[in-house]
Amino acid sequence: MDKAYFPMFVDISEKEIVVVGGGNIAARRVKTLLLFSDHITVIAPRLHDSLADLEAEGRITCLHRAYREGDIYNAHIVLAATDDKEVNRSIGEECNILGQKCGRKILFNTADDRTLCDFYFPAVVQTEDIVIGINSGGKNPAKVKEIRRRLGSGPC
Numbered sequence: 001m002d003k004a005y006f007p008m009f010v011d012i013s014e015k016e017i018v019v020v021g022g023g024n025i026a027a028r029r030v031k032t033l034l035l036f037s038d039h040i041t042v043i044a045p046r047l048h049d050s051l052a053d054l055e056a057e058g059r060i061t062c063l064h065r066a067y068r069e070g071d072i073y074n075a076h077i078v079l080a081a082t083d084d085k086e087v088n089r090s091i092g093e094e095c096n097i098l099g100q101k102c103g104r105k106i107l108f109n110t111a112d113d114r115t116l117c118d119f120y121f122p123a124v125v126q127t128e129d130i131v132i133g134i135n136s137g138g139k140n141p142a143k144v145k146e147i148r149r150r151l152g153s154g155p156c
């Protein structure tokens with residue numbers, strides 16, 4: 001591994017998390033995030049069935065429309081997972097600009113370009129008192145998935 005990322009275990013229970021995009025990847029990630037936070041807003045014109053179910057259960061907030069500039073204003077953590085590379089990239093740029101203006105860092109992750117991520121989304125295994133996060137620095141997500149499956153359950 002040329003450059004490995006440090007697995008920092010962080011309390012995100014009070015952090016505002018905005019997920020832009022409501023497809024397969026967003027659904028998988030929201031399912032994982034719900035193990036750690038109840039403050040999740042999903043913004044997407046088209047929602048995966050499991051996200052619609054979570055909204056109906058009152059577990060997440062959804063905005064049923066395309067992303068608009070300013071939607072990340074109150075966010076601490078932003079995940080871009082749309083199928084539009086330019087939308088994902090511009091949300092990252094907005095996080096940087098807003099962070100500089102407000103003097104607070106908005107942590108950004110995008111599912112389609114690891115070079116733009118402030119952090120990587122891990123594969124997660126959670127038991128009653130243990131959390132395991134797995135990451136290959138983007139080199140082998142399929143292997144990460146396989147290890148997660150061998151270790152235990154997970155979001156999918």
Ligand SMILES: C[C@@]1(CC(=O)O)C2=NC(=C\c3[nH]c(c(CCC(=O)O)c3CC(=O)O)Cc3[nH]c(c(CC(=O)O)c3CCC(=O)O)/C=C3\N/C(=C\2)[C@@H](CCC(=O)O)[C@]3(C)CC(=O)O)/[C@H]1CCC(=O)O
Pocket residue numbers: 025028029032109110111112113114115117119120121122123124134135136137138139140141142144145146148154155
């Ligand atoms: C762990 C997991 C978490 C999750 O997503 O929940 C995750 N990827 C998973 C699966 C997966 N990802 C991809 C495939 C299909 C390809 C294949 O089969 O190889 C599969 C397999 C599948 O989906 O079955 C493709 C892919 N992945 C990234 C890019 C863009 C790039 O590298 O630049 C592309 C090309 C996208 C495109 O084509 O546009 C980037 C990232 N993916 C990450 C996380 C971050 C650290 C990854 C690491 O540790 O190496 C990182 C770097 C950034 C981030 O996204 O945070 C999850 C397993 C969860 C589980 O099963 O538990």
Ligand SMILES: NC(=O)c1ccc[n+]([C@@H]2O[C@H](COP(=O)([O-])OP(=O)(O)OC[C@H]3O[C@@H](n4cnc5c(N)ncnc54)[C@H](O)[C@@H]3O)[C@@H](O)[C@H]2O)c1
Pocket residue numbers: 020021022023024025026043044045046047048065066067081082083084087110111112141
């Ligand atoms: N990191 C990973 O693990 C991984 C794995 C596979 C694919 N990907 C990447 O993730 C992207 C998303 O994959 P998917 O399978 O979830 O796609 P998908 O087609 O299932 O979902 C796309 C979602 O984006 C939404 N969307 C499109 N434009 C939008 C906008 N302007 N504002 C808000 N929402 C918008 C759609 O409504 C839909 O909900 C892929 O294009 C691919 O680049 C990442």
